[in-house]
Amino acid sequence: MIKKQLIMEKALELFAQQGIEATPIQQITDYCGISKGAFYLSFKSKDELIIDLIDHFMMEIIADIDYTVNNTKNDEELLYTFYYSTFDSFHKHSDFAKIFIKEQTKSFNEELIVKIHYYDRLMEGIILSLIERLYGEKVKHTKYDLIYCIKGLMNSYSGLFLFNNAPLNRDLLCQSLVEKTNLLASHTTVPFITPEDFQMLKHPIKEEITMEQIIEMIEQILKEIEEPIEKESLILLKQHLLEPTLSPAIVKGLLENIRNHPHCKWVSYLLFRYYELEK
Template sequence: MSKKQLIMESALELFAKQGFEATSVQQITEHSGISKGAFYLSFKSKDELIMALIDHFMMQFVSDIDHIVNDPDNTGEELLRKFYYTTFHSFQKHSDFAKIFIKEQAHTFNEELISKGRHFDQLIDDITLSMLDQLYGETIQHTKYDLIYCIKGFMHVYSHLFLFFNVPLNLDVLCRSLAEKTNLLAEHSTIPFITDELYEKFRKTGHDEMTAGQIIEIMEQKIEELEESIERESLVLLKQDVLERSLSPAIRKGLIANLRSLPHCRWIVYLLENCYKQ
C-alpha cells in the first residue's frame, strides 16, 4: 500500500468517528504512523485530502452505474433493477464514507465541497437520463426530468434507511420494488413540473466538463500503475488520440472495449466516451 493510500484509509477511519472539521492533520499522521512531512508530500492540506477522498469514491460510484447503463446486455426492467442494485450496493460497500459525505454536505459551508457534490450529482443525472431514453424513448419526452428527480429521491431516501436507521436490507426485493415503481411512474405520469428551461438552469450550477489535459493526467497515472499488457497499450494509444484525434472511431471503440471489463479503468472509460462525444 502506498503512503497516499495509507493516509486516505487512516483519514477515513477518523472522519467516520469525528467528522471532517474535528479531525486534524496531526491526528491523521499519528493514526497512520507517518510524519507530517510525508503527509504534505502527498497532500497540500487536509482540504485537498478530503477532495481526493470524495473524488475516489464518487468516481467509483459514477463509473459503476455508467457501466451498467451502457452494457447492451442490460435491457428493460432488468436494467432498472441492476441500476438500483449497483447504486445501493455501492452505498452499502462504502457506508462509512457515504455517511460522512451526506452529513458534511448537510452542514458545511465549504464552497468547494458543495461544488464537488453538485458536479457528481450532475454526472449521475446524465447517466440516469441516458438510461431513461433507452427504456422509454419519446413516451416520456415531457416527464423525463421529473423522473430523474423521482429516481434520485428513491436513491436518497432508501439509502438513508439502511445508512442511518439500520433497517434490514433485502437488496434484491428493494431493487425489484423500485424498478416496478419507476416503470409505473414512466407509464402513467402525465403532468410535468420540471421543464427543459428549468432543468438547464439547474445544470448551470457546478457542472464543469473535464478538460483533455485533466483526462490525460488521469490516464498517465493509470499507465504508470499497469504492467505491460493490452490494457496498458490501449491506454497509451488512447492518450495520444485524445491529443491528436488521429484514430478512426472503430479503432477507438476497440481500444476502449479492451478497458471496459477492468473495474479500475471504468472511470477512464466513462471520461473517454464523454470526451469523444464532444
C-alpha cells in the first residue's frame, strides 16, 4: 500500500473513534508503524491530512450522486434516486461521514472551513437542479428554502443511523423523505431565503475551477494511470478543451470511459459540469 494512502486510512479510523482534535500526529504514526519523518514526507501538517481526506471522499461522493441524478431519466424516480444515492454513499464511507458531520461545525481553520463550504455548495447545486427539474415554476419563490429543507432532512437522518446505530431500512427511509419533500414543495408558501440571500451565501466559496486547472489535473492523472482506454479518453478530452472539435455525444462517451476509474472520478465530474455551463 502507498504510504500516503496508508496514513489516510489509519488516520480516518482514529478520527472516527476519538475525533480529530483528540488524535495527535504521534498516535497516527504509531498506529501506522511509521516515523514522524515519514508522515511529514506525505503531509506538511495534520490540517493538510484532513483536507486531503475531505477532498478524497467528497470528490467521490459528489461525483457519484451527481452522475446518478443526471442519469435518472424518469422524474418520478428522481427524488428517490437522489436520496438513495446519498445515503448509499454515506453508508459506504460511514467513518468519513461521521467525521464530516461532527467536525464541520467545530473547525476554526480557515482553509478547512473554505474546503467544507466548497463541497457544501456543490451539493446545493445538485439539489437546486433537482428541485427545478421536478417542481419548476411551482416553487419559484420557495426553491432556495427547499434546498435547506432537503439538506436538513439528509443531515438529521444521517446522524440518526450513523451515531445511534439505529437499524436502517434505506428503501423505507427514502420513500418517507420523498413524501416529506413533496409535501414541503406543495405546501410551503412563505419563503425565507431570497435569490439575493442565496447569491450572498456563495461568497466564501473558492472561485470556479478553470479550464486551465482541469487541463493541469488531466496531465497529472495521465502520469499516474496505465489503462489504455482511460488514457486515450483523457488525451482526447484534453485536446477538446484546447480546441473543441468533438460532438457532445462523443464527449459524453469519453466521460463514460473514465468516470469509474478511481483516479478520474473527480475530473469527469468537473468536465461534465464545465460542458454543462458552456452550453
